[in-house]
Structure formats: structure tokens, C-alpha cells
Amino acid sequence: MDKSLRLLKFLPVLIIFFLFPLKISADFEENSFITIVNPVRISHTTKNPKESLLAEYNEVKKRSLPATWLLTYDALKNKGIVELTKSMDSKQEFGIFLEVSPDFAQASSVSYNLADSWHRAASIFLSGYTQEDRIKLINKVMEDFKSLFGYYPKSVGSWWTDAFSLKYLEEKYGVIANLSVSDQFSLDEYRVWGTYWSTPYYPSKINASLPAKDLEEKIDILMLRWAARDPVNGYESPTEASSGMYSLQDFASIGLPFSYFEKLLSFYALRKDNNQFGHVTIGFEGDMPSNFYSGHYAQMLETVSNLNHIKILTMRDFANWYKNEFKGISPPQIIIADDFLDTGKKGIWFQNPNYRIGLLYDSKKKRLTVNDFRIYHKDFEEPFLKAVNRQNGLFISLPYVIDSIIKPDTKWVLPCGDLPAGRQDFVSSNKEKEVFLLNFKSCQIKFLDRSVELEGNIEPPQNLNLNSSINVKKKNNILSLSMEEKWIVPPEGITLNVQNLRIPFGLKRRFPNLPGFALVCFLIALALLLKVFKKKTIIFIPVLFLLIALFFKQKLYISQSEFEALMFLKDMPVGNVLVLDKDCSRCVFHSEFKPAAAAGYKKYIEKYGQKKIVQSLNFSLADSPEKIDREIKKARAKYIYFAKYEDYIEILSYPPENISNKLKKVFENANAQIWQII
Structure with a gap:
């Protein structure tokens, strides 16, 4: 949503703020924290950068609060902003917001990825650039920061920073804290899906969305989470608004009262339910009009300043506390929240470095449902760790066992009955063994380090039994779900060694009749061979074909992320799959082998997706919605x-609403997209 529209939606809420100030419970809990982080950028909404930043800082200063200010490269080059930051009090921390702009790229001797908007993922995030260019960008902004402040910052951030960049920042510059968005399925065209639910963690060196399982794979940087999501509605929206809007940042944009912010703030900040700490990040970008900060932002800070028994720490200070408290890997977290919209539902999340599981309890229906279940496979590589993201959107997602958003029919209803009377009877834990228990009247759920145990009259669904990442065992009345540490496909993906003799798409696009012409030429040549060699042809022709096949053998690969898409396709009902007859001979890839799709080899889709494919040149060349409809009908496609791989991106050439066949996008990740014809 455009920022100007979001600001307009805040106005009714601001009136309520001052007419009816609301209070929040300040019950003391040890190890309860709030971190204030304000990213400072210069954008089209910034009329006077220094004036906007001063207005924001004044609200922090008048309440004597510590805050972290993350400055973009462009902000570091603004004299007014730099002068102001140097005049701020000693409670303030300064770091870097790693957004790439044209000026930043040029100063780093990097070619900027120009797009139709500055916020496109390929343009703004480091993952839109090669590893070599990421290093250049990081080195430039870190050195410029040091030349202004005299030291390298300990804290950085962006809505997504890849694992390669984080590891480099840790090893070369000693960065200890990174700000990234909390889980969001679809907001601003950025998807981060499957991480720890809105709480901090240490990331893996091969995938920043994975919590590290051991010291060897750990990046020693703490991931702080921006825009903590509602544990119930932040996963599955109850309205047409994106679920990501049910958060500490965007609640007012969808008409929710400030009391919603207060409840969500205290919920995450206060340590509870036998967790070892509570923490939440709040703040606002520094590119808003100056008058904005005396309203909504001021009310947020006033609420925080009234919480006398919660510690307010900067990113650096909280990361130091966390690193001192948890020297190895991240601790388990359990989240149990009554719906802040008062629907009688209860959101339950358990997460540790091995898995996360999300449940929803409906008190009216006395029904418990598993909506989300993900195993944190230590070898599942971030799709843009080595590859370059050339797409407008960001797709960071982890494989699921259960995901009611991506695949609703994986949802698992448990016959657990009603809740016990008291909360203490409902949730308990054994800290030494890191075991958490949920007690219902008809079942008990035990969250262990590497498994989940369910005691009661419970049968596993078929999709659980068939999932190769889960070991399902039942003994007596206990159902045990243990997890495989590694994913079904290794980080290097699946390597194919195939005969892939084909006419390049570039030639076929210029000469659509070339395949038929080539076939005629081949038949004429074959006839001439028959005439010249006569009986010897019986031996010669097979030898010729064998030599051609051997000569054109090609090693290709399928990524882990694309294989996840193929597993999704496999589980869909029977039907033909329409695919492009297309390749790219000039595209640049950073994998050892060329992606099979980019080489024009599509038979793997049929093999692993277990659906008949129809590879169509006319579909690839279609220059009108009517021609797309014709090819769909001709293929009898379902x-x-x-x-999608780096420079090679296959897309629907016209908006789906312009095509008479009703299309629904049923799956998308970093390397694939699947549409269903309804």
C-alpha cells in the first residue's frame, strides 16, 4: 500500500489517541525488552529529510528513550541528517540500513538494477546483486559510515538481508545485530514465510530464514524482527486485508484501534509462559512528513515510556544481552495468545531451531487445528545465497509439512476437546529438558527438541504419513512425529545428465517454422544417406544417432526451491501441465550447472511433478490473450x-483477468510459479 494512503488512514485513529488515552498493563517480568528502531531513508515522501528526522528524534528525546537509527547510504550523504545525528544524546545508537539506491550503487562501482519502482526486490536488496557486488556495496557504506562516526556500526538492517551478506558483515566488520521483517505471506511484494514467528533468533550461514542448529552453521548475528505479527490474524487474515497488516506497524491502516497496538506490544515484550525472555521491536521509518511523528509515533513512544518495568534497549545492547544469555543457539519459544479481536480463538506457536508448529484453538467450536508445521532442515539453502534475484518480488520461504495458506487441505484437526480451567493447567514446561506441554481435556501435546508427541485418540492424516521429512510412529495411545535433519534434496539440487539437442529459442522466435523446416532437412539428408550407403546404412544410422546423443549430453540442475514446487504439483489432482517451449542461451547463472528450465529441457517437470506436460512454442510466442486461451484449450491443460532462475524468468505474458480461462495462482516461490485453470 502507498505510504500516503496509509498516513490518511491513521487520522481517525489519531483523534481517538488524544481524546481517549489508553493504558497498558505494566506487570513486571524479568527479561522483558523493547527495542526502538528507526530506519532513516530519503524517498519520494521526504520533503525535508533533516526536518523529518528532527521531528522523530524530538519525540524520542522528550521521553529520554534509547533508540537505534539505521541510516541508508543516501542518508549518510545528506549533510543535514549527519549534523543532526551527531548532535543526538548518548543514548542513541547508529547503524546502517542496507537498501541499495542508484547513488549507492554508482559510488560502489556497481551497476544498479533499474526497475519501475525503487522498492523492487531486485533493486533494493543486496540479494539483487552478485556476491562480488554485495561485498563492494557493504565495504563502501561501512567505510563511509566509519569516516563520519569514527567506528564501524554493530547494527544493520533491511527488510531482507541474505545469509552471504550477513556472514561477511559479521566476519569483516563485527556486526552483531540485524533487523528484518517478521513473517509475511504477501505484503509489498515481499514474502518471508516460515521463520521464527516474530521473535529473535541466530540465523544459519546458508539461509538467513533458518535458525542455526549448531555453532558450526551459526552466523553470530541476532535477527531482530520488524512489525511483529498477530499470532492469530497475522497468519490467516479474517478480512480482505493482507494478513501482514495485522501487525504493530500497519494496524491503523486497516482501521484497528490503538488498544490493539497496546495488546500486541505487551504480549511480545513481556516474558510469559515459561519462556526465557520477551522482546519486541517498534519504530518508524524516518522519511515521513515531519508532522506525522507528533501523532501516531508519539503515541507509540508514550505507551512504551509508561512501561516502567520493561527494559528499553538499543539493537546493539539487546544483541549483547542475548549473546551473553544464549551463547550457543537460540532457545525455544512458545507463543500463546487469545485473539486480540476477541473472537474466542487462541493462537499457539512453538518454535525451536529444529521446527516450528502453529495451532489455532476455537473455543466456540471446541476445535484445535494445526495450521502450520515446518521442519528447519539444516541443509535447505537460501535461494539467493549465490544466485542473483532479478525478480520484482522477494520470495523467501521454507518447505512446509502443513501450511493452511499455501495448501489448505494440509490442515489437521485434532480431537482434543475443551481447555482446562486454568492457564497453569493448560501450559507447562521442563526448562532443563526444553519440553513444553499443552493439556486439553481429551489430549496432551508435548513439544520436544526434535519431535512432537500427541497423547490421545489421534490419527495422523495421509499427507503426514506420506511426507518423507517426518517419521510417524504410534505406540499405544501416543503418536510421535520425529523430524529428518536434512531435506530430501541436497543444497546443490538435483543434477540431470541428459541429451538436450534442440534449436535455440532465439532462432525459433525469429523463424517459427524452423522446427518443421529442420525436420524436413533431416529427412532429406536421411534419404540421401540411404541412397549413398545402401545396406551399410543399417549400421551407420544408429552409430550416427549415438554420436549425436553423446555429443549433446548436457548436465543441468533443479534447485531445492523448484523441487518444492514440483512436490506441490505432484500432490495436485491429475491434469495436463502447459509449459513454455523456451530457453535462454545468453542468460548468466551462478550455479555450477545451467537450470534445466533455462536450457529448454522440461521433461523433468513430468518426471517429478508426475503430470503429463505439453510443451508449446505457440504458448511461448503468444502475443494476445486469445492465443493464450487457444493454447490452453489445445493442450487440455489443467x-x-x-x-524462474536469475536472468531467466518465465511469466504469464498477460494479466490473468484478460484471459477468458479462469486462472488461479496456487503456488509461487523463488524458482517456480504454478497456475491452475479453474
């Missing part, structure tokens, strides 16, 4: 499958 699905359309697209692959």
Missing part, C-alpha cells in the same frame, strides 16, 4: 508451470 495447470501452467513457470520456472
Whole structure:
């Protein structure tokens, strides 16, 4: 949503703020923290950068609060902003917001990825650039920061910073804290899905969305989470608004009262339910009009300043506390929240470095449902760790066992009955063994380090039994779900060694009749061979074909992320799959082997997706919605499958609403997209 529209939606809420100030419970809990972080950028909404930053700082200063200010490269080059930051009090921390702009790229001797908007993922995030260019960008902004402040910052951030960049920042510059968005399925075209639910963690060196399982794979940087999501509605929206809007940042944009912010703030900040700490990040970008900060932002800070028994720490100070408290890997967290919209539902999340599981209890229906279950496979590589993201959107997602958003029919209803009377009877834990228990009247759920145990009259659904990442065992009345540490496909993906003799798409696009012409030429040549060699042809022709096949053998690969898409396709109902007859001979890839889709080899889709494919040149060349409709009908297609790798991106060439066949996008991740013809 455009920022100007969001600001307008805040106005009714601001009136309520001052007419009816609300209070929040300040019950003391040890190890309860809030971190105030304000990213400072210069954008089209910034009329006077220094004036906006001063207005924001004044609200922090008048309440004598510590805050972290993350400055973009462009902000570091603004004299007014730099002068102001140097005049701020000693409670303030300064760091870097790692957003790439044209000026930043040029100063780093990097070619900027120009797009139709500055916020496109390929343009703004470091993952839109090669590893070599990421290093250049990081080195430039870190050195410029040091030349202004005299030291390298300990804290950085962006809405997404890849694992390669984080590891470099830790090893070369000693960074200890990074700000990233909390889980969001679809907001601003950025998807981060499957991470720790809105709480901090240490990331893996091969995937920043994975919590590290051991010291060897750990990046010693703490991931702080921006825009903590509602544990119930932040996963599955009750309205047409994106679920990501049910958060500490965007609640007012969808008409929710300030009391919603207060409840969500205290919920995450206060340590409870036998967790070892509570923490939440709040703040606002520094590119808003100056008058904005005396309203909504001021009310947020006033609420925080009234919480006398919660510690307010900067990113650096909280990261130091966390690193001192948890020297190894991240601790388990359990989240149990009554719906802040008062629907009688209860959101339950358990997460540790091995898995996360999300449950929803409906008190009216006395029904418990598993909505989300993900195993944190230590070898699942971030899709843009080595590869470059050339897409407008960001797709960071982890494989699921259960995901009621991506695949609703994986949802698992448990016959657990009603809740016990008291909260202490409902949730308990054994800290030494890191075991958490949920007690219902008809079942008990035990969250262990590497498994989940369910005691009661419970049967596993078929999709759980068939999932190769889960070991399902039942003994007596106890159902045990243990997890495989590694994913079904290794980080290097699946390597194919195939004969892939084909006419390049570039030639076929210029000469659509070339395949038929080539076939005629081949038949004429074959006839001439028959005439010249006569009986010897019986031996010669097989030898010729064998030599051609051997000569054109090609090693290709399928990524882990694309294989996840193929597993999704496999589980869909029977139907033909329409695919492009397309390749790219000039595209640049940073994998050892060329992606199979980019080489024009599509048979793997049929093999692993277990659906008949129809590879169509006319579909690839279609220059009108009517021609796309014609190819869908001709193929009798039930699905359309697209692959996406760096420079090679297959897309639907016209908006789905312009096509008479009703299309629904049923799956998308970093390397594939699947449409279903309804």
C-alpha cells in the first residue's frame, strides 16, 4: 500500500489517541525488552529529510528513550541528517540500513538494477546483486559510515538481508545485530514465510530464514524482527486485508484501534509462559512528513515510556544481552495468545531451531487445528545465497509439512476437546529438558527438541504419513512425529545428465517454422544417406544417432526451491501441465550447472511433478490473450508451470483477468510459479 494512503488512514485513529488515552498493563517480568528502531531513508515522501528526522528524534528525546537509527547510504550523504545525528544524546545508537539506491550503487562501482519502482526486490536488496557486488556495496557504506562516526556500526538492517551478506558483515566488520521483517505471506511484494514467528533468533550461514542448529552453521548475528505479527490474524487474515497488516506497524491502516497496538506490544515484550525472555521491536521509518511523528509515533513512544518495568534497549545492547544469555543457539519459544479481536480463538506457536508448529484453538467450536508445521532442515539453502534475484518480488520461504495458506487441505484437526480451567493447567514446561506441554481435556501435546508427541485418540492424516521429512510412529495411545535433519534434496539440487539437442529459442522466435523446416532437412539428408550407403546404412544410422546423443549430453540442475514446487504439483489432482517451449542461451547463472528450465529441457517437470506436460512454442510466442486461451484449450491443460532462475524468468505474458480461462495462482516461490485453470 502507498505510504500516503496509509498516513490518511491513521487520522481517525489519531483523534481517538488524544481524546481517549489508553493504558497498558505494566506487570513486571524479568527479561522483558523493547527495542526502538528507526530506519532513516530519503524517498519520494521526504520533503525535508533533516526536518523529518528532527521531528522523530524530538519525540524520542522528550521521553529520554534509547533508540537505534539505521541510516541508508543516501542518508549518510545528506549533510543535514549527519549534523543532526551527531548532535543526538548518548543514548542513541547508529547503524546502517542496507537498501541499495542508484547513488549507492554508482559510488560502489556497481551497476544498479533499474526497475519501475525503487522498492523492487531486485533493486533494493543486496540479494539483487552478485556476491562480488554485495561485498563492494557493504565495504563502501561501512567505510563511509566509519569516516563520519569514527567506528564501524554493530547494527544493520533491511527488510531482507541474505545469509552471504550477513556472514561477511559479521566476519569483516563485527556486526552483531540485524533487523528484518517478521513473517509475511504477501505484503509489498515481499514474502518471508516460515521463520521464527516474530521473535529473535541466530540465523544459519546458508539461509538467513533458518535458525542455526549448531555453532558450526551459526552466523553470530541476532535477527531482530520488524512489525511483529498477530499470532492469530497475522497468519490467516479474517478480512480482505493482507494478513501482514495485522501487525504493530500497519494496524491503523486497516482501521484497528490503538488498544490493539497496546495488546500486541505487551504480549511480545513481556516474558510469559515459561519462556526465557520477551522482546519486541517498534519504530518508524524516518522519511515521513515531519508532522506525522507528533501523532501516531508519539503515541507509540508514550505507551512504551509508561512501561516502567520493561527494559528499553538499543539493537546493539539487546544483541549483547542475548549473546551473553544464549551463547550457543537460540532457545525455544512458545507463543500463546487469545485473539486480540476477541473472537474466542487462541493462537499457539512453538518454535525451536529444529521446527516450528502453529495451532489455532476455537473455543466456540471446541476445535484445535494445526495450521502450520515446518521442519528447519539444516541443509535447505537460501535461494539467493549465490544466485542473483532479478525478480520484482522477494520470495523467501521454507518447505512446509502443513501450511493452511499455501495448501489448505494440509490442515489437521485434532480431537482434543475443551481447555482446562486454568492457564497453569493448560501450559507447562521442563526448562532443563526444553519440553513444553499443552493439556486439553481429551489430549496432551508435548513439544520436544526434535519431535512432537500427541497423547490421545489421534490419527495422523495421509499427507503426514506420506511426507518423507517426518517419521510417524504410534505406540499405544501416543503418536510421535520425529523430524529428518536434512531435506530430501541436497543444497546443490538435483543434477540431470541428459541429451538436450534442440534449436535455440532465439532462432525459433525469429523463424517459427524452423522446427518443421529442420525436420524436413533431416529427412532429406536421411534419404540421401540411404541412397549413398545402401545396406551399410543399417549400421551407420544408429552409430550416427549415438554420436549425436553423446555429443549433446548436457548436465543441468533443479534447485531445492523448484523441487518444492514440483512436490506441490505432484500432490495436485491429475491434469495436463502447459509449459513454455523456451530457453535462454545468453542468460548468466551462478550455479555450477545451467537450470534445466533455462536450457529448454522440461521433461523433468513430468518426471517429478508426475503430470503429463505439453510443451508449446505457440504458448511461448503468444502475443494476445486469445492465443493464450487457444493454447490452453489445445493442450487440455489443467495447470501452467513457470520456472524462474536469475536472468531467466518465465511469466504469464498477460494479466490473468484478460484471459477468458479462469486462472488461479496456487503456488509461487523463488524458482517456480504454478497456475491452475479453474
